Amino acid sequence: MSTTTHETTIAAVPDLPIIRITREFDAPPERVFDAHVDVEKVRRWLGPRRLTMTVQRWDAETGGGYRYTHTDDDGEYRFFGSFHEVRPAERIVQTFTFEGFPDGVCLETMTFEALEGGRTRLVGTSLCESIEARDAMLASGMEVGVNEGYEQLDELLAGS
Amino acid sequence: MSTTTHETTIAAVPDLPIIRITREFDAPPERVFDAHVDVEKVRRWLGPRRLTMTVQRWDAETGGGYRYTHTDDDGEYRFFGSFHEVRPAERIVQTFTFEGFPDGVCLETMTFEALEGGRTRLVGTSLCESIEARDAMLASGMEVGVNEGYEQLDELLAGS
Numbered sequence: 001m002s003t004t005t006h007e008t009t010i011a012a013v014p015d016l017p018i019i020r021i022t023r024e025f026d027a028p029p030e031r032v033f034d035a036h037v038d039v040e041k042v043r044r045w046l047g048p049r050r051l052t053m054t055v056q057r058w059d060a061e062t063g064g065g066y067r068y069t070h071t072d073d074d075g076e077y078r079f080f081g082s083f084h085e086v087r088p089a090e091r092i093v094q095t096f097t098f099e100g101f102p103d104g105v106c107l108e109t110m111t112f113e114a115l116e117g118g119r120t121r122l123v124g125t126s127l128c129e130s131i132e133a134r135d136a137m138l139a140s141g142m143e144v145g146v147n148e149g150y151e152q153l154d155e156l157l158a159g160s
Numbered sequence: 161m162s163t164t165t166h167e168t169t170i171a172a173v174p175d176l177p178i179i180r181i182t183r184e185f186d187a188p189p190e191r192v193f194d195a196h197v198d199v200e201k202v203r204r205w206l207g208p209r210r211l212t213m214t215v216q217r218w219d220a221e222t223g224g225g226y227r228y229t230h231t232d233d234d235g236e237y238r239f240f241g242s243f244h245e246v247r248p249a250e251r252i253v254q255t256f257t258f259e260g261f262p263d264g265v266c267l268e269t270m271t272f273e274a275l276e277g278g279r280t281r282l283v284g285t286s287l288c289e290s291i292e293a294r295d296a297m298l299a300s301g302m303e304v305g306v307n308e309g310y311e312q313l314d315e316l317l318a319g320s
Contacts, residue, residue, distance in 0.1 A: 080222070
């Protein structure tokens with residue numbers, strides 16, 4: 001099955017400890033949002049292709065939380081956070097920590113904007129604790145996980 | 161009963177959307193921390209003296225959430241958030257929204273540092289989404305709630 005892959009933009013916001021990620025999808029906001037809250041769908045797309053995702057918790061609701069493990073041949077990478085607000089088909093605000101840096105926390109906001117033709121623009125904003133933390137995240141190879149994750153989300157939304 | 165009140169420092173961090181609040185208490189970290197997670201204690205000190213706090217939810221644990229209402233003669237002020245991490249007697253990371261500005265979110269980190277003589281230094285860091293949001297919060301009269309709240313916490317810790 002053919003899937004159209006769109007360009008993902010990952011950019012630092014000048015003078016603020018913020019990373020902004022913009023990506024369009026060929027599905028309406030309701031479906032893109034659903035793929036962020038339904039754990040069976042999340043497991044199929046989140047993160048790089050080479051990693052397997054094991055979910056310990058995924059309560060994607062206002063005041064909920066999550067915890068998951070990404071595994072490859074080299075080991076395990078554990079992540080956790082809380083869902084500040086889950087506003088259906090519109091907005092998700094959550095926290096994010098990689099347990100390798102247990103005191104590092106980001107506040108992430110995702111907005112789901114309806115475009116013409118039943119399409120969606122997803123804008124993700126990661127608010128970090130310092131310019132240094134922002135730049136370390138940008139230098140961490142995060143773009144592989146973001147790009148491959150969104151390609152896998154394209155495939156899921158295309159029904160493949 | 162006499163209670164010693166310490167000075168509270170509230171300061172913007174230059175060039176970052178961060179407010180830092182520093183305050184010492186005449187009680188060890190375990191007791192100051194407990195007054196942040198035990199809802200019956202929280203209700204007795206959080207916020208300005210003139211307001212009554214009604215708590216809809218206070219699950220102060222990693223991945224938990226909270227929701228409360230402050231009421232005075234003029235009306236109600238509603239707040240909610242999630243607990244990203246609750247690390248006993250050491251650190252609390254939570255989100256914060258005033259429902260009057262439903263899209264505004266801060267990420268708040270509190271650290272409980274043991275001082276000599278069974279005392280504690282509490283450092284609170286509020287990470288806001290922009291310099292403008294930081295300055296609006298500083299201009300909102302927040303210092304009344306912080307100062308009076310911590311005076312009430314002094315009184316609670318002194319056993320009065």
